Amino acid sequence: MFNPNATDIDGPILFSPENEKELATLIQRYPYKRAALIPVLHMAQSQFGWLSPGVMAYVAQRLELPEGKVLQVASFYTMFDKKPAGRHKVEVCTSVPCCMMGGFAVVRHISERLGIGVGETTADGSVTLLEAECLAGCGYAPLLQVNGEFHENLTPERIDALLATLR
Amino acid sequence: MERVITANWHVEKAYTLSVYQQHGGFKSLKKVFGMERGAVVPELIKSNLRGRGGAGFPVGAKWSFLPKGTDVPKYLVVNADEGEPGTFKDRFIMERDPHRLMEGCIIAGFTLGLKAAYIYVRGELVLATRRMEAAIAELYAAGLLGKNIQGSGLDFDIYVHRGAGAYICGEETALIESLEGKTGQPRLKPPYPAVVGVFGCPTVVNNVESIACVPLVIERGAEWWAAQGSEKNGGPKIVQISGTVKRPGTYEVPNGISLRDVVFSDLYGGGPLDGRTIRAVIPGGTSCPVLRADQLDVKHDFDALKEKPFETMAGTSGVIVMDETVCVVRIAARIARFYHHESCGQCTPCREGTGWVSKILDRIEAGGAKRAEVDQLLDIVNNIRGNTICPFGDAVGMSIGAYLRQFPEEFIAHVEQGRCTYPAW
Ligand SMILES: Cc1cc2nc3c(=O)[nH]c(=O)nc-3n(C[C@H](O)[C@H](O)[C@H](O)COP(=O)(O)O)c2cc1C
Numbered sequence: 200m201f202n203p204n205a206t207d208i209d210g211p212i213l214f215s216p217e218n219e220k221e222l223a224t225l226i227q228r229y230p231y232k233r234a235a236l237i238p239v240l241h242m243a244q245s246q247f248g249w250l251s252p253g254v255m256a257y258v259a260q261r262l263e264l265p266e267g268k269v270l271q272v273a274s275f276y277t278m279f280d281k282k283p284a285g286r287h288k289v290e291v292c293t294s295v296p297c298c299m300m301g302g303f304a305v306v307r308h309i310s311e312r313l314g315i316g317v318g319e320t321t322a323d324g325s326v327t328l329l330e331a332e333c334l335a336g337c338g339y340a341p342l343l344q345v346n347g348e349f350h351e352n353l354t355p356e357r358i359d360a361l362l363a364t365l366r
Numbered sequence: 367m368e369r370v371i372t373a374n375w376h377v378e379k380a381y382t383l384s385v386y387q388q389h390g391g392f393k394s395l396k397k398v399f400g401m402e403r404g405a406v407v408p409e410l411i412k413s414n415l416r417g418r419g420g421a422g423f424p425v426g427a428k429w430s431f432l433p434k435g436t437d438v439p440k441y442l443v444v445n446a447d448e449g450e451p452g453t454f455k456d457r458f459i460m461e462r463d464p465h466r467l468m469e470g471c472i473i474a475g476f477t478l479g480l481k482a483a484y485i486y487v488r489g490e491l492v493l494a495t496r497r498m499e500a501a502i503a504e505l506y507a508a509g510l511l512g513k514n515i516q517g518s519g520l521d522f523d524i525y526v527h528r529g530a531g532a533y534i535c536g537e538e539t540a541l542i543e544s545l546e547g548k549t550g551q552p553r554l555k556p557p558y559p560a561v562v563g564v565f566g567c568p569t570v571v572n573n574v575e576s577i578a579c580v581p582l583v584i585e586r587g588a589e590w591w592a593a594q595g596s597e598k599n600g601g602p603k604i605v606q607i608s609g610t611v612k613r614p615g616t617y618e619v620p621n622g623i624s625l626r627d628v629v630f631s632d633l634y635g636g637g638p639l640d641g642r643t644i645r646a647v648i649p650g651g652t653s654c655p656v657l658r659a660d661q662l663d664v665k666h667d668f669d670a671l672k673e674k675p676f677e678t679m680a681g682t683s684g685v686i687v688m689d690e691t692v693c694v695v696r697i698a699a700r701i702a703r704f705y706h707h708e709s710c711g712q713c714t715p716c717r718e719g720t721g722w723v724s725k726i727l728d729r730i731e732a733g734g735a736k737r738a739e740v741d742q743l744l745d746i747v748n749n750i751r752g753n754t755i756c757p758f759g760d761a762v763g764m765s766i767g768a769y770l771r772q773f774p775e776e777f778i779a780h781v782e783q784g785r786c787t788y789p790a791w
């Protein structure tokens with residue numbers, strides 16, 4: 200069961216063998232290690248699900264950075280989850296111009312269908328609903344992004360069809 | 367009009383090296399390898415290619431500021447953080463035609479003697495990132511990246527660096543900070559990136575579209591490029607049309623095309639939705655001051671839009687259209703909320719001011735504000751302008767200020783009627 204209040208992840212915090220390789224590649228792209236912090240946080244989040252205190256401490260140790268620096272950077276950027284998030288983050292654009300083309304109606308529709316508010320996650324941990332600022336697709340409003348994929352020119356039917364695939 | 371920048375957008379698999387090359391790709395690089403190193407910058411200057419990231423700074427001039435003959439490494443940083451609301455062009459270049467961007471990077475590398483290019487791509491743009499990474503892998507395999515590229519003596523690498531969600535990282539010095547693994551807080555200028563950029567080294571920062579245009583300038587020649595646009599605004603460009611129009615989307619147009627044509631022509635925006643009337647247009651992303659529908663007879667370029675009575679900007683050429691069903695006060699309030707959310711917090715006038723502006727605008731929109739608060743709002747936005755480290759603060763002042771200047775009657779009506787009479791969102 201999904202626990203939105205978990206304080207850390209279960210199990211050992213160690214990069215997978217593939218991510219170990221990736222870490223080495225990332226580090227040698229920059230003149231110094233700390234510059235790899237943001238890409239490494241992305242990698243850690245995709246392996247562990249979210250950036251728990253334990254994960255951040257592990258990243259700090261691997262990049263030889265103070266833990267406070269890692270927390271500061273992780274907190275600055277909205278894509279990094281400092282709390283458990285659902286398996287699928289549904290991000291609906293409500294920026295100008297999407298807001299005048301039905302962006303908020305999409306948020307309401309999803310919210311009603313799933314019984315969650317913005318920023319909340321379904322009880323089974325499948326979906327977190329979020330509002331996003333301009334996602335660079337304004338001509339195809341209203342739109343949302345989930346798992347990095349765009350779903351544009353949304354209609355209630357298309358939203359329902361999409362939601363049915365998010366488990 | 368002939369598609370030049372977007373020529374490959376509808377070519378199947380143009381994102382692969384073989385298809386890109388079948389359509390003339392990498393001919394410009396070959397040409398550049400045969401030219402004097404010093405010959406490219408004068409071509410760019412002559413072409414009047416201006417930066418497409420918002421400010422319109424001439425690309426050739428920017429390249430010429432990079433110190434020559436130093437021993438420290440020099441870098442190109444490509445700004446692929448596309449986040450200005452209303453803007454959706456760089457994403458398509460990266461997704462559909464990534465090799466053109468790479469070709470531009472390699473030309474910059476050769477011309478300016480650079481060690482590497484970092485493409486700072488907005489974290490949300492997953493397909494763009496994947497396509498660029500695949501393109502780069504193909505280029506290493508083909509000997510077009512790495513050591514001694516095509517026997518030219520150039521050693522050059524390109525790396526893709528993903529951001530992680532922060533609009534301010536589009537500002538070039540915030541982007542550099544972020545690329546160094548820090549929070550994205552803009553630096554005081556000077557020093558400019560050309561002197562102290564990423565990793566303390568001289569750096570050129572250019573937008574995706576700017577760099578993707580470089581091979582095209584070389585291919586077509588500076589005279590051709592300059593002739594496509596208006597005075598000092600060379601080349602075709604990509605306008606992006608959104609909001610309440612018939613044909614939203616991206617279109618390639620000559621620089622300096624009339625804004626009225628962009629919005630109304632059947633080739634482009636196609637005019638208002640049936641039975642509606644256009645009331646307001648933002649010419650280049652939400653940071654640009656809004657225009658009224660009676661102000662559209664102006665050239666869409668970096669210079670004409672600045673002039674009185676328009677006093678706005680071409681910005682990213684993201685044209686946002688609003689008809690009479692849209693509440694402009696609510697639009698201003700939504701933009702203010704965006705600014706409040708995205709302020710990096712370093713400067714007090716910006717951090718605090720955006721919060722006040724957002725609160726007051728929400729109150730005006732809901733009908734709960736007094737007349738005096740409308741005047742107070744103007745004072746606050748004027749105080750943010752010019753008192754901050756980066757141009758974000760100026761953008762807040764200019765864009766919000768323009769709603770008050772252009773549509774004062776709308777603000778007054780909300781106050782007097784004690785409510786918003788427009789349809790809910
Ligand atoms: C708040 C703010 C956000 C910006 N966002 C972007 C952006 O997303 N993409 C971009 O290319 N330029 C952006 N810019 C402009 C850059 O600072 C810089 O001028 C540009 O990348 C230079 O490239 P160009 O000369 O090729 O246009 C932004 C500027 C500011 C002040």
Ligand code: SF4
Pocket residue numbers: 534551552708709710711712713714716717754755756757758759760
């Ligand atoms: S103007 Fe705003 S965004 Fe720019 S540095 Fe100051 S606080 Fe940050």
Ligand code: FES
Pocket residue numbers: 292293294295296297298332333334335336337338340342451452453
């Ligand atoms: S405002 Fe929604 S994608 Fe740009």
